[in-house]
Amino acid sequence: MPAYAHPGDAGADLLTTVDVTLAPGERALVPTGVAIALPLGYVGLVHPRSGLAARHGLSIVNTPGTVDAGYRGEIKVLLINLDPAEPIVLKRGDRVAQLVVQRVERARFEPVDALPESVRGSGGYGSTGGFGA
Ligand SMILES: O=c1ccn([C@H]2C[C@H](O)[C@@H](COP(=O)(O)OP(=O)(O)OP(=O)(O)O)O2)c(=O)[nH]1
Ligand SMILES: [Mg+2]
Numbered sequence: 001m002p003a004y005a006h007p008g009d010a011g012a013d014l015l016t017t018v019d020v021t022l023a024p025g026e027r028a029l030v031p032t033g034v035a036i037a038l039p040l041g042y043v044g045l046v047h048p049r050s051g052l053a054a055r056h057g058l059s060i061v062n063t064p065g066t067v068d069a070g071y072r073g074e075i076k077v078l079l080i081n082l083d084p085a086e087p088i089v090l091k092r093g094d095r096v097a098q099l100v101v102q103r104v105e106r107a108r109f110e111p112v113d114a115l116p117e118s119v120r121g122s123g124g125y126g127s128t129g130g131f132g133a
Contacts, residue, residue, distance in 0.1 A: 014034060015095055015096065016032065016096045019090065019092055020090045024086065025082075027078060027079060027080040030077045030096060032097075034099075036067070037069075037072065038068075042069055042102065046067065046098075049098055052096070057088070058080075065077065065078065065097075077097045079096060
C-alpha cells in the first residue's frame with residue numbers, strides 16, 4: 001500500500017513491485033501494484049523522492065506524473081537514472097516515488113480576441129532576471 005511516512009507528509013510513498021537496475025541514463029516504467037479511484041475533482045501527482053534524487057540521481061522522466069481521477073489501471077512510475085556513471089539497483093519493495101493527491105479545477109477554455117492586461121504581461125523565461133550576467 002502507499003503509505004505516508006509521517007503525519008503531515010504530503011506524499012504517500014509508492015513501492016516498486018519488481019527488481020530493476022538502471023544503467024546511467026536509462027529509464028524504466030516500473031509497476032507499483034497500486035490502482036486507485038480518486039473522486040472527481042482530485043488528481044494524483046507522482047513525484048520523485050528527494051533523498052534518492054540527491055544520493056543516486058534517481059528521478060522521474062515525466063515528473064510529476066499525472067494520475068487522472070478516472071484512471072483505474074495500475075499506477076506506474078517512469079524512473080530515470082540521471083547519474084552519469086553509477087547504476088541504480090532497486091529491489092521489489094523499495095520506495096521509489098511519492099503520490100501527492102491534490103484538488104484540481106477543471107477549466108473551461110474560450111477563444112477571445114484579447115486578454116485582460118496584467119503586470120507581468122507576456123514576460124517570462126527569465127524576464128525578471130536570474131543569476132550571473
Ligand atoms: O506517472 C504516471 C503518469 C500517468 N499514469 C497513468 C495514469 C494516468 O491517468 C494515465 C495517463 O497519463 P497521461 O495523461 O500523463 O499520459 P498520456 O500519454 O497523455 O496518455 P493518455 O492518452 O492515456 O492520456 O497514465 C501513471 O500511472 N503514472
Ligand atoms: Mg493524457
